[in-house]
Amino acid sequence: MLRVRNCESGYGKLRVLKGVSLHVGAGEIVTIIGANGAGKTTLLHTIAGILRPRAGEILFNGTNLRGMQAHAVALRGCSLIPEGRRIFGPMTVEENLLIGAHGRLRRRDFAGVNAARTRVYELFPVLHDRRQQLAGTLSGGEQQMLSIGRALMGDPRLIMLDEPSTGLAPLVVKSIFTVLAQLRKSGTTILLIEQNAKAALRIADRGYCMETGVIVLEGSAGDLLNNNDVQRAYLGKEYRSIDER
Amino acid sequence: MNGETMAREELRQLQIERLQTTLNRACRNVAFYRQAFDTAGVDPGAIRDLGDLRRLPFTTREDLAASYPYGMFAVPLKDIVRVNAASGSFERPIAIGSTRNDIRHSSQLTARQLAGAGITEHDVVQIAFRYGLASGGLGFHYGAEEIGASVIPASSGRNVREQVVIMRDYKATALVTMPTHAAAIAVAMEEMGIHPDRLNLRVGLFGGEPWSETLRDHLERCLHLVAYDTYTVAELMGPGIAAECSFRNGLHVNEDHFILEIVDPATLEPVAPGDEGELVFTTVTREGFPVIRYRTRDRARLLEGPCACGRTTARINRIAGRTDDAVFVQGHRILPGDLQEVLFAAMKSRPAWCLVVDREGGIDDADLQIVLSDVESVVDEWKTLEKFRSDVTARLAEAFGIAARITFVEAGSLMCGKGGSGAVVDKRP
Numbered sequence: 001m002l003r004v005r006n007c008e009s010g011y012g013k014l015r016v017l018k019g020v021s022l023h024v025g026a027g028e029i030v031t032i033i034g035a036n037g038a039g040k041t042t043l044l045h046t047i048a049g050i051l052r053p054r055a056g057e058i059l060f061n062g063t064n065l066r067g068m069q070a071h072a073v074a075l076r077g078c079s080l081i082p083e084g085r086r087i088f089g090p091m092t093v094e095e096n097l098l099i100g101a102h103g104r105l106r107r108r109d110f111a112g113v114n115a116a117r118t119r120v121y122e123l124f125p126v127l128h129d130r131r132q133q134l135a136g137t138l139s140g141g142e143q144q145m146l147s148i149g150r151a152l153m154g155d156p157r158l159i160m161l162d163e164p165s166t167g168l169a170p171l172v173v174k175s176i177f178t179v180l181a182q183l184r185k186s187g188t189t190i191l192l193i194e195q196n197a198k199a200a201l202r203i204a205d206r207g208y209c210m211e212t213g214v215i216v217l218e219g220s221a222g223d224l225l226n227n228n229d230v231q232r233a234y235l236g237k238e239y240r241s242i243d244e245r
Numbered sequence: 246m247n248g249e250t251m252a253r254e255e256l257r258q259l260q261i262e263r264l265q266t267t268l269n270r271a272c273r274n275v276a277f278y279r280q281a282f283d284t285a286g287v288d289p290g291a292i293r294d295l296g297d298l299r300r301l302p303f304t305t306r307e308d309l310a311a312s313y314p315y316g317m318f319a320v321p322l323k324d325i326v327r328v329n330a331a332s333g334s335f336e337r338p339i340a341i342g343s344t345r346n347d348i349r350h351s352s353q354l355t356a357r358q359l360a361g362a363g364i365t366e367h368d369v370v371q372i373a374f375r376y377g378l379a380s381g382g383l384g385f386h387y388g389a390e391e392i393g394a395s396v397i398p399a400s401s402g403r404n405v406r407e408q409v410v411i412m413r414d415y416k417a418t419a420l421v422t423m424p425t426h427a428a429a430i431a432v433a434m435e436e437m438g439i440h441p442d443r444l445n446l447r448v449g450l451f452g453g454e455p456w457s458e459t460l461r462d463h464l465e466r467c468l469h470l471v472a473y474d475t476y477t478v479a480e481l482m483g484p485g486i487a488a489e490c491s492f493r494n495g496l497h498v499n500e501d502h503f504i505l506e507i508v509d510p511a512t513l514e515p516v517a518p519g520d521e522g523e524l525v526f527t528t529v530t531r532e533g534f535p536v537i538r539y540r541t542r543d544r545a546r547l548l549e550g551p552c553a554c555g556r557t558t559a560r561i562n563r564i565a566g567r568t569d570d571a572v573f574v575q576g577h578r579i580l581p582g583d584l585q586e587v588l589f590a591a592m593k594s595r596p597a598w599c600l601v602v603d604r605e606g607g608i609d610d611a612d613l614q615i616v617l618s619d620v621e622s623v624v625d626e627w628k629t630l631e632k633f634r635s636d637v638t639a640r641l642a643e644a645f646g647i648a649a650r651i652t653f654v655e656a657g658s659l660m661c662g663k664g665g666s667g668a669v670v671d672k673r674p
Contacts, residue, residue, distance in 0.1 A: 003258055005258070005261065005293075006293045018290050019265065019290045019293065021258070021261050021262045021265055022262055023255075023258050023259070023262065025255075208262075208266075211269075214265070214269045214289075214290070215262070215265065215266050215269065216266055216269045216270050216273070217266055217270070218262050218263055218266045219346070219530070223346045223349070226345050226346050226349075227344070227346060227532065228320070228323075228324045229270070229320065229324075229532070241321065242315045242318055242321055242322050243321065243322060244321040244323070
């Protein structure tokens with residue numbers, strides 16, 4: 001579904017991604033793990049069209065997304081759920097959801113919008129209960145659900161989540177991850193960025209471990225859970241001696 | 246995602262991703278590769294496609310031996326769960342480390358090959374590869390266990406008749422060993438008066454040394470089984486690299502874990518597709534012991550077209566020989582240069598010699614002929630001669646694992662033909 005090859009990207013003079021290749025197959029949950037500053041968010045922003053790649057290709061269902069505007073990428077069914085939720089606080093829950101459906105509303109696909117809204121409310125009953133409430137008054141977990149729900153309104157084929165567990169209580173994180181697993185069952189493909197590597201690998205099929213702008217490990221989720229290099233990558237500790245403890 | 250049947254384009258993407266991660270790790274963690282890439286002036290980031298692999302330097306057996314024991318390990322020892330060894334140079338072997346994931350991949354890949362030969366959980370698999378430092382025994386063992394077969398770790402190196410007894414009593418249905426060892430088993434069966442119909446064998450998976458279609462026919466006739474060819478390289482993983490499927494038209498390479506190149510051994514440039522050349526492999530999932538562009542010295546060619554079995558992986562034909570002058574005797578690799586050194590160590594002189602290898606009743610017979618006149622200044626006593634004989638025999642066994650007969654001959658009566666001194670004369674059919 002998504003195929004990234006030799007992607008390079010960064011900010012100004014700063015080169016963050018130094019040739020990243022990865023793929024996400026239809027129906028998979030793939031996670032990218034790595035320490036702060038490894039380039040995970042830069043990667044998602046580059047795929048989503050917020051940042052322009054300097055080199056490489058980003059194929060989404062065969063179309064090269066490289067150089068495409070962020071809204072055009074979203075309309076093609078590749079949705080970013082940004083870190084820190086980024087919901088519109090002064091608007092109601094329902095209005096927030098409708099923003100996510102802007103593409104369909106423009107096409108006057110009202111039936112589709114209604115069906116999507118019903119599905120989101122089924123997935124997150126709490127959002128239904130609070131649909132007239134201002135989004136800014138929701139708890140952190142509910143805001144995250146709203147953020148995911150908003151992305152789903154566009155009926156995406158791939159959703160990309162940037163650290164959905166940030167700032168949430170462990171129990172809430174658990175329920176968010178349960179929903180992700182549920183979403184995959186219903187056919188949504190998921191690319192998930194997480195600092196909470198263990199939790200992410202538990203629901204993922206495969207994973208990539210990033211370190212300073214390159215991918216240093218790739219494998220099944222089980223392989224990565226087993227790999228001590230993953231921990232080293234987090235601690236930013238390099239392997240120096242054969243005898244190290 | 247199934248590595249054996251994925252579309253070629255998907256496989257290519259997977260290979261590129263895995264190659265890049267391997268290069269990143271090798272460059273960070275293995276001084277040898279860091280220096281080699283520096284010298285070649287290539288940054289791992291510059292490898293953007295499989296074709297770019299050509300820009301990287303080769304790794305040879307000598308390189309691996311030179312970094313004995315742990316110089317090539319890409320992870321600290323605490324992450325290594327197994328250490329195997331392979332023969333390296335004359336002085337030093339090669340130590341190969343595997344992490345837990347490496348072992349798991351090796352088990353899965355070996356299981357693929359066993360399954361490709363039709364082995365299931367209903368089989369009783371007798372593994373007659375040597376267990377120990379070599380990777381063959383445990384490698385196949387774990388693969389067969391992965392399938393759920395009943396595994397008999399018979400190992401080799403024991404009395405061949407004992408092997409036959411185990412096979413008969415335990416009702417082994419599959420035999421996994423070196424082809425020459427299987428031939429020896431067939432001979433033992435005949436001597437013991439055991440007809441293959443009294444056994445339950447149905448499948449044989451043979452490898453670890455070059456062998457021939459003639460030997461395959463012979464083994465199938467003598468053991469009443471279907472014989473499959475498998476290709477192993479200890480330095481890369483052991484078993485699990487390439488093997489035949491049930492259609493037996495070439496060995497499927499496990500390309501999701503190994504990238505194969507075939508190069509002209511003289512120019513080191515890629516050969517035209519379908520032409521014979523030296524097999525060069527790059528491991529793309531090994532964590533403990535990544536190997537970049539390893540020159541195997543084995544010759545084979547790529548087979549074109551898809552296989553009827555549905556696997557999409559590339560196929561190579563049976564190993565056609567070597568690009569160095571190594572010979573396999575009794576399943577052990579011997580380089581004439583190494584044999585020369587063994588002789589020198591034992592005799593403190595450099596006599597003319599040749600090694601005559603023949604096969605009798607499926608068993609390799611090795612006759613090491615040493616020219617007497619070259620050493621006669623010290624060989625004035627029968628006792629000295631016998632000491633040389635026992636010394637050389639012991640050292641041959643120690644260095645190569647072979648049992649050879651030592652014959653002292655007059656100058657001019659070496660049976661080496663046009664090979665001259667220091668040659669191996671292979672008379673095997």
